Amino acid sequence: MPNWQEFVGQRLSGLALDVAEKEEVHAELSAHLEESYESLRAEGLAEQAAINGALSQVADWDKLGRQIQSARRRENTMTPRVNRLWLPSLVTLLVSIFLLPLLESLGLNPQFFFLVGHHDRTYGLSVYTVWLATLPFVGALGAYLSRRAGGTRRAIIISGTFPALAFFAVLLSVIPYMGLLEHRLDAGARSVFHTWTSEFRHLGVVAGWVLLPGACLLIGVLAYIQTLRRLTQRGVSSV
Numbered sequence: 237m238p239n240w241q242e243f244v245g246q247r248l249s250g251l252a253l254d255v256a257e258k259e260e261v262h263a264e265l266s267a268h269l270e271e272s273y274e275s276l277r278a279e280g281l282a283e284q285a286a287i288n289g290a291l292s293q294v295a296d297w298d299k300l301g302r303q304i305q306s307a308r309r310r311e312n313t314m315t316p317r318v319n320r321l322w323l324p325s326l327v328t329l330l331v332s333i334f335l336l337p338l339l340e341s342l343g344l345n346p347q348f349f350f351l352v353g354h355h356d357r358t359y360g361l362s363v364y365t366v367w368l369a370t371l372p373f374v375g376a377l378g379a380y381l382s383r384r385a386g387g388t389r390r391a392i393i394i395s396g397t398f399p400a401l402a403f404f405a406v407l408l409s410v411i412p413y414m415g416l417l418e419h420r421l422d423a424g425a426r427s428v429f430h431t432w433t434s435e436f437r438h439l440g441v442v443a444g445w446v447l448l449p450g451a452c453l454l455i456g457v458l459a460y461i462q463t464l465r466r467l468t469q470r471g472v473s474s475v
Contacts, residue, residue: 238273238287240266240267240269240270241262241263243266244262244265244266247294247297247301248261248262248265248297248301248304251301261304268293269290269291269293270290272290272293273286273289273290276289316386319385319386320382320385320387320388320391320395321382321387321394321395323381323385324378324379324381324382324387324391324396324398325378325394325395325398326398327377327378327381328374328375328378328395328396328398328399328453329398329402331374331377332371332374332399332449332453333399335367335370336364339364339367339370344366344367368449368452369452371399371449371452371453372452372455372456372459373456374396374456375396375397375452375453375455375456375460376456376457376459376460377396377456378392378396378397378398378453378457379392379393379395379396379457381395382394382395382396383464389461392457392460392461393457396453396454396456396457396460397450397453397454397457399453400445400446400447400450400453401450403445404442404445404446404450407442407445
């Protein structure tokens with residue numbers, strides 16, 4: 237039986253990968269060729285015919301090497317991005333979302349503020365003050381996770397404020413359909429809907445779910461960055 241590991245190593249010796257990655261590629265491909273060879277031998281083919289059959293699966297070794305190298309480069313590019321940006325962002329989003337029902341289960345319900353508008357109409361606005369007070373810590377958590385994974389300053393800020401960005405994206409997709417929704421309501425429900433949306437338009441929604449949470453998250457991110465900077469300076473000065 238041929239030495240498939242040595243054979244693959246000779247054909248793909250020009251891969252511009254580090255030693256560990258190159259050995260992994262050689263091992264995977266040689267195992268695949270050996271499996272094909274054994275399968276053909278089990279079907280009754282002679283040894284050389286089985287070898288040729290296994291090798292026929294690779295028409296162009298140079299092209300295969302380029303494809304493997306390109307795929308590995310994409311993996312090496314995506315993995316740091318996922319660890320430095322998307323995972324911290326997802327953690328920040330999930331924590332911020334699950335905090336709402338958790339706080340309400342503890343009896344920390346939103347507070348209501350009343351504003352007087354046109355024609356002396358009174359409008360009630362619910363503000364999750366306790367939830368907003370916890371968001372700086374959530375923002376700092378996202379910034380910490382991104383920084384620990386080697387994220388850039390931009391990735392750190394995005395990871396920490398990602399919940400507000402996600403809420404804004406949701407509102408952008410929902411607000412255009414609010415007029416259509418109002419049109420399909422009956423007269424009584426339409427009046428209530430119009431009262432809720434016309435006085436403050438969508439500014440109240442944007443302020444409550446994007447601006448205020450975003451500001452609180454950003455406070456946590458900036459506090460973390462400032463604390464990290466001070467600790468770094470203190471460590472340098474003590475050397």
